[in-house]
Amino acid sequence: MYKVVLADDEAISLDGLRTLTDWDQLGFQVCGACDNGEDAMAHIISSRPELVVTDIRMPGMDGLELIRNVRSLNIRQPVFIILSGYADFEYARTALGYDVKHYLLKPVLDSDWEEMLHGVHRHLKTEAQKELRQSQLSSQALSLTLMKLxxxxxxxxxxxxxxxxxxxxxxxxxxxxxxxxxxxxxxxxxxxxxxxxxxxxxxxxxxxxxxxxxxxxxxxxxxxxxxxxxxxxxxxxxxxxxxxxxxxxxxxxxxxxxxxxxxxxxxxxxxxxxxxxxxxxIGATPRQYKLPCSQLIHKLLTAVERLQDKQVNSRLSILFQELHHQQASPDMIRLTALHIVMETNKLIKEIDESIDIQEETENFMKHEPRSISDLQNSLQSYLGLCMEYIRSRKNKESEHPIANVEHFLRENYHRPITVKDIAEQFFINPVYLGHSFIKKYGVTILEFVHDLRIAEARQRLTDSKDAVRLIAENVGYMHYHHFLREFEKRTGVKPVEYRKRQQKLNALLEE
CATH class of the missing domain: 3.30.70.270 (Reverse transcriptase/Diguanylate cyclase domain)
Structure with a gap:
């Protein structure tokens, strides 16, 4: 319903406008019927009508003055219809200057009157639709602006x-x-x-x-x-x-x-x-924006590689508890989960490049967790699927004795090991063992052992404050200079320098 204010100093005309027109059927509601321009002005200011029907000749403020005063207001401007008993061109010309497009002479014919009101209703409806579209476009633009912010x-x-x-x-x-x-x-x-x-x-x-x-x-x-x-x-x-x-x-x-x-x-x-x-x-607690201790992630990935289901679930739980204890931000928790996924992908490719887990990875990326616990459960399921692939691959490899040799080396690399001892333990000719191992892994058994030892040494130099000599002994080197040679061969720097670099890197990540 559009609101209407009527203004006419003749009581009969005013009453006729109010009662003889079926305003409801035409889509209008009369919110004011005034016999002078001052009252009409007050009603327009208070009720903000969409349509004003006014006579021209009224005592005090006449119709044209009423229109002029309303046009000067900073409000949504109504449509004006002028009704007058004077067929005077000057009135019409003045009204045109105030953007009045509807001017009828009294007495008004019913057909002309209703046709004009129908036209006004169509105009108001069209303008409302335009404003709505403009408002929607403006709202979308504001929304995009705030999203950028x-x-x-x-x-x-x-x-x-x-x-x-x-x-x-x-x-x-x-x-x-x-x-x-x-x-x-x-x-x-x-x-x-x-x-x-x-x-x-x-x-x-x-x-x-x-x-x-x-x-x-x-x-x-x-x-x-x-x-x-x-x-x-x-x-x-x-x-x-x-x-x-x-x-x-x-x-x-x-x-x-x-x-x-x-x-x-x-x-x-x-x-x-x-x-x-x-x-x-509640007092919002500042959140941390740094990755958790790398040792926690390393232990989790080690458990995945060794197919230790209980340890994977336990270490994953410890990791998320640590993130919560550190007051890590939700974004950083999500980033940590993605980091674990990428590292698991790398691990699987190292085991067997033919294993394809692209679909599982994409499904994890697409999943939108509704809570942190949901994210933890999703990551646990993902790691479980990856372990099934690794388990299937290792079951196939276990039929070959070289796979058992690899498993033995991973479990015992910190002890003194010779090719002869391994060959005797697995009842394999030493020469055949050496050639078969190089063919499968691309390195000799001893190089493979050194790689395992230095990998653990690098981890301990990063995560612990143990003396370099103690680390060398714990990973399997009886002679310190032998450890230094193998470490520098694989990293390009001495152990002390390597530790300093890692400490600087960790400090930057924590900032």
Whole structure:
């Protein structure tokens, strides 16, 4: 329904306009019937009608003066219809100057009157549709702008972004960000409909997430409560809505976004918490953005390689507990999981390049975890599949005695080993053993042993403070100078220099 204000100093004419026209059927609602220009002006200011029907000759403020005064107001301008008993061209010409396109002489014929109202209704409807499309386009542009800002892609050198920021901040007293995590597909459409309020800007993000930028005229917590109650209908489901702190400018909204996203973190780790979180109430804890200790990941990958199912599950659990203890950010936890996947891929290719796990890797990458525990379970399943491939390959290789030799070397490389001793233990001719090992692994048995020893030495130099001489003895070298020669041969540097380099690298990663 479009609102109408009527203005005519003749009581009979005013009553006739109000009662003899079926306004409801025509799509209008009369919100004011005035017998003078001053009252009509007051009704227009208070009710903001889409249509004003006015006589010209009225005491005090006449119809033309009323139109002129309304045109000077900074409001949505109504359509004017002038009704007059004076067929005076000057009135019509003045009205045209005020952008009045509808002028009828009294008495008005019913057919002319209804035809004009139908035309006005079509015009108002067309204009409303145009405004809606323009509003939708503007909303999409704002959403894209804010998405860039939240992702850290904001540039103050971009004049378009700066202009939009200034427009958003005009006459607005601050902003707050509301973060939505765990959205289902149908939730997004609900969010769009709930964001039609001019004080809210909906921002669609990846990974079952979205956001609402709330300007200072609305309570961000009340907005969060509204969204949460609506999104839990018709059936409740696991999700988190968190509210960031107030910031002064839209350009600072990323600060509110980061704290709101961090505030939701405890909910995603499975800790008891409401689905509605205010970071200012709980006190958002700063998150760490560094990879966990490399020794934890190394032990996990070693368990994968050795097909130790219980150890894999146990070490994976310890790793995620450590990430939680370190207050690692969700993004960093995800990055750690991807790092483990890539290292597992590398391990499998080293075992057998013909093993194809591309599909399993792609499925893991595509999976969007709804929580940190979901990510842990997904990674555990992925490692389990990879171990099945390794187990299948090793079962095939176990039929060949050289595979047993390799397994023996991996378990005993820290002890004194000779080719003759191995040949006697496995009842294999030493010459045949040597040639077969080189053919399968590309290196001699002794080189293979040195590689294993130096690999462990490098790991211990990185993760421990043990003396270099002690490390050399523990990995199997009776003579220190022999260890130094083999280490420098494989790394290009002496052990002490290698340790210094790794310490510097770790320090950079922790910054």
């Amino acid at each position: 939240l992702k850290g892609e904001w540039s103050e050198q971009d004049p378009f972004l700066m202009q939009q920021a200034l427009q958003l901040d005009a006459a607005v007293h601050g902003w707050q960000y509301v973060h939505l995590k765990g959205l289902q597909l149908e939730d997004r459409e609900k969010c769009r409909k709930l964001s039609t309020d001019e004080n809210l800007i909906y921002v669609e993000l990846d990974d079952h997430q979205a956001g609402i930028a709330v300007n200072g005229s609305r309570s961000a917590m009340k907005v969060a409560q509204l969204f949460y109650s609506q999104l839990q209908q018709p059936e409740p489901h696991e999700m988190v809505i968190s509210v960031g702190p107030r910031v002064r400018s839209v350009r600072e909204l990323r600060i509110s976004y980061q704290q709101a996203a961090d505030a939701a973190y405890p909910c995603l780790t499975g800790e008891p918490s409401l689905g509605l979180v205010d970071c200012q109430t």
